[in-house]
Amino acid sequence: MFKLERRPSPSNAMVVLTPVLAVVLTMIAGGILFAILGKNPFEAIRIIFWDPLFNEVVASYTRPQLLVKAAPLITIALGLSFGYRANIWNIGAEGQFIMGAIAGGAVGLAFYPTESVLIFPLMVLAGAIGGFLWAMIPAFLKIKFNANEILVSLMLVYVAINFLGAMVTGPLRSPVGMNFPVSRNFNEYPSAYNGELVANTGLHMGVLVTLAAVIVAYILLKHHIFGFQVRTAGQSPRAAKFSGVNPNITVAICLGISGGLAGMAGLFEVTGPAGKLSTNFPLGYGFTAIIVAFLGRLNPIGIMLAGLLMALTYIGGELAQFQLSVPAASIQVFQGMLLFFMLAVDILVNFRIRLAKKEVA
Amino acid sequence: MTALLSLSGLTKAYPGVIANDNVSFDIGPGEIHALLGENGAGKSTLVKMIYGLVRPDSGTMMLHGEPYAPPEPRAARASGVAMVFQHFSLFDALTVAENIALGMEDAPDTADLTQRIIDVSGKYGLTIDPFRMVGDLSAGERQRVEIVRCLLQNPKMLIMDEPTSVLTPQEVEVLFHTLRQLSEEGTSILYISHKLDEIKALCEHATILRHGKVVGTCVPKDETAKSMAEMMVGSKLRTPKKHYTRHGAALLELHNLWLKSKDPFGTSLKEVTFNLHEGEVLGVGGVAGNGQDELLLAISGEELTPAHAIQLKGEDIGQLGPNARRERGLLTAPEERLGHAAAPDMSLTENAFLTGAMRQNLTSNGIIKTAATRAFARDIIEQFDVRTPSSENAARSLSGGNLQKFVIGREILQHPEVFVVNQPTWGVDAAAAADIRHAILELAKNGAAVLVISQDLDELMEISDNIAILSEGTLSAPRPAQGITIEQIGLMMGGTEVEHV
Structure with missing residues (x-):
């Protein structure tokens, strides 16, 4: 009945329209889901997408949260987008996020209680290196043994989670934490604290870094030869090799960038919004960023918008949990649907749907 | 001897190139017929038409004296035409028997199928263990899986597309033995290759294609590899327009x-x-x-x-x-x-x-x-x-x-x-x-x-x-x-x- 017909060139309009279409389809399917749960679907959708921004009662709290949640998502997704364009699938940003937080946090705590303006930059650097090195493990294994980076990077997430547990019950446990498995609180250590730059806006150093990363990523991808090489490597590996792109170096750089950015995001998160290293620290940003990267069409500007939208579903989802008492899992289903629909409607970029009579074989 | 498959006037054009131009020839029952030509001569398009993957623009085919125009490979298989492709379509992570079952229209249960695979492979000297993973097989063994898959359907005609390009010389010997046995039992074989010595050793007749046209037919045993090569590349050479001059460093x-x-x-x-x-x-x-x-x-x-x-x-x-x-x-x-x-x-x-x-x-x-x-x-x-x-x-x-x-x-x-x-x-x-x-x-x-x-x-x-x-x-x-x-x-x-x- 329907026939898919290949377009001669990818449709630019569809590149922009498909994320919007995916959001609309998610709202419809999500509405049905909430209706099945016995909730008013229109109210649920309003609470998730509208109230966090414009509801007078809650917006003063939720609006700053938008930046706080969106910044790590966008930073991680930007890093992932390079690899995804080159067909290098880093699924383990969550692990790199955690390792960055541990590495950067440990460097800061090592200086406690020395106060210096140099400490925080040093921590950021250590965070980036922590994530970078963690991502170099799948890179090395892929280059040397052709090990699948999806599996390796994913499994390393669980290694990182356990490593975090070992650190906060061991070397990094707070001496004043009454033996709870937590590190020192960074907001009690001014040189290492990533506080709000402007009160009640959610704006912290990490948000500024995110903005800078969006701009740099945009230039790299659109105007720099590196972005060109990454795109070619993903679209047409043999043509890339012909043009002189070394596939192994591309693997290392793409995983390195995503690891470094994820590690940096982890450091900003642990020293600011989270406040301390603990076993509760991982919130799944590294995984949600995968959705953000695709929803944003692997385009830096798109990723910024997608990150804000995804942050909205986090905050709105929490509101829906309070106000409608929907289960926490339903909001994860909601985010999953967003990726599902995004990947499904993606086919419209290269194909168009034609109504066709069923051909008689 | 009436032909098993008879092609007359088959033509297929693609934008900018005529892949097959008025191709006609017959294949008798039990005959091993070579289709010879350089890459791009139109061999693949021709067999795709016979196997129902491509429809001719004009021309007709007759199978057993009946009009034959398969709209899709399934119809070709139902008429007794099977094909072994140059590139295999097998799943590495499945066993031989599972792969064969996947390709069948009405797969019997596993025990029955296994027995049939063992029977067929034993009969034709195609040693293959139905329980092995395809991923562990050599290229030659994979090809046997494909051949056994075809043979289970009792084909009247088997199309082999460049079958020896992935085989060792020993494996080629085994393959030829199998093909000769099939031929003796009355199965026709259309054998596509550009390897002249193989065609000489195996085939009874050859049709030579060049630029989509039939440029000659011959009995390979009576020809030399050289004479067939000449037919394949054309008999007239252009004189160079350039004159050889002294070149630099x-x-x-x-x-x-x-x-x-x-x-x-x-x-x-x-x-x-x-x-x-x-x-x-x-x-x-x-x-x-x-x-x-x-x-x-x-x-x-x-x-x-x-x-x-x-x-x-x-x-x-x-x-x-x-x-x-x-x-x-x-x-x-x-x-x-x-x-x-x-x-x-x-x-x-x-x-x-x-x-x-x-x-x-x-x-x-x-x-x-x-x-x-x-x-x-x-x-x-x-x-x-x-x-x-x-x-x-x-x-x-x-x-x-x-x-x-x-x-x-x-x-x-x-x-x-x-x-x-x-x-x-x-x-x-x-x-x-x-x-x-x-x-x-x-x-x-x-x-x-x-x-x-x-x-x-x-x-x-x-x-x-x-x-x-x-x-x-x-x-x-x-x-x-x-x-x-x-x-x-x-x-x-x-x-x-x-x-x-």
Whole structure:
């Protein structure tokens, strides 16, 4: 009945329209889901997408949260987008996020209680290196043994989670934490604290870094030869090799960038919004960023918008949990649907749907 | 003897090329019939029509004296026509029996199927264990799985597409034994190959295709490999338009190059040695798949070789990557336009940047000079008459001939000192092909050294000063095109096999 017909060139309009279409389809399917749960679907959708921004009662709290949640998502997704364009699938940003937080946090705590303006930059650097090195493990294994980076990077997430547990019950446990498995609180250590730059806006150093990363990523991808090489490597590996792109170096750089950015995001998160290293620290940003990267069409500007939208579903989802008492899992289903629909409607970029009579074989 | 399958007047045209032109021949019951021709002669299109993958534009087929026009492979199989493809369609992670069950219309239960596989494989000497994982099998064993899959359906006719390209000599012996046994039991076999000695050993009749037309039929046993090679490549040679002139210094030298192919279907290069001089066009002939792709990859720098095996202007470059070679004046154009020479989904501007970045100076501190890149792309489009709405169209939207002009133009406009091109006019219409050949000759006239790899002998005769033949990874010594005879080329193509005749 329907026939898919290949377009001669990818449709630019569809590149922009498909994320919007995916959001609309998610709202419809999500509405049905909430209706099945016995909730008013229109109210649920309003609470998730509208109230966090414009509801007078809650917006003063939720609006700053938008930046706080969106910044790590966008930073991680930007890093992932390079690899995804080159067909290098880093699924383990969550692990790199955690390792960055541990590495950067440990460097800061090592200086406690020395106060210096140099400490925080040093921590950021250590965070980036922590994530970078963690991502170099799948890179090395892929280059040397052709090990699948999806599996390796994913499994390393669980290694990182356990490593975090070992650190906060061991070397990094707070001496004043009454033996709870937590590190020192960074907001009690001014040189290492990533506080709000402007009160009640959610704006912290990490948000500024995110903005800078969006701009740099945009230039790299659109105007720099590196972005060109990454795109070619993903679209047409043999043509890339012909043009002189070394596939192994591309693997290392793409995983390195995503690891470094994820590690940096982890450091900003642990020293600011989270406040301390603990076993509760991982919130799944590294995984949600995968959705953000695709929803944003692997385009830096798109990723910024997608990150804000995804942050909205986090905050709105929490509101829906309070106000409608929907289960926490339903909001994860909601985010999953967003990726599902995004990947499904993606086919419209290269194909168009034609109504066709069923051909008689 | 009435024919099992009778083809009459089959014609199939694709844009810009007639793949099959009025092809007619008969295959008798139990006959092993060879379909012989160079790559691109139209063999694949023809068997695809017989197997129901492609519908002919005109012409008819008769099977058992009944009209036969399979709309899809399933119908062909139901009529008793089975095919073993050159590239297998098997799942590595499944067992032999599971793979065979997947391909069957009404698969019996596992125990029954296993027994039938054992019976059939025992009967035809195709040793295969139904419980092994396909991923653990050699190429020859995988082919047996495909053959057993066909035989379980009791075919009246079996089509084999280049079956020996992945086999060891021992495996070839086993395969021939099986095919002869099948033939004795009355199964017809259509055997596609360009390996002349095999056809001589196996086939009773041969139909020879060239440029989509039947150019001859013969009884292979009565022919020599050389005489069949002559029919395959055509009997008349054009006299070269160019006159051999003295050439300058050697620019590109290959010394005893051995290169193992990374492609399981590829051919490794053996002891390739030649010198390419300033102003010279060296034509490398031979049927595609005899090491042509590997030779281009070695010269372009996509595959690295021992440093001294390849020298450019006296410098060892075997260990340098593609861009370092471009910088030194060695440019290449691979055969496969979409996916290798050009990225299909990228615009022509981006594809101009793909190889032009270095020599055209299209970046500054890593930032792509958009305007200069677009200007370069437009230059190519204009000077090489590439028909496209704009330089922003995706490469895949261009016709083969237009994209080929773009690819060749992109390299020539970068003023190579040495230019190596694989199948420059492959699948390109006549007008575009003439333009491309003209551009290649102009380039050599201006002092560049040009290596043209092509399976079109007419083309090589037209543009080359010297001709060498690449056969099973070995390159013959180049000899002047002027005065070369078809016999000599046949000898070079037949390789060692011919000398026994």
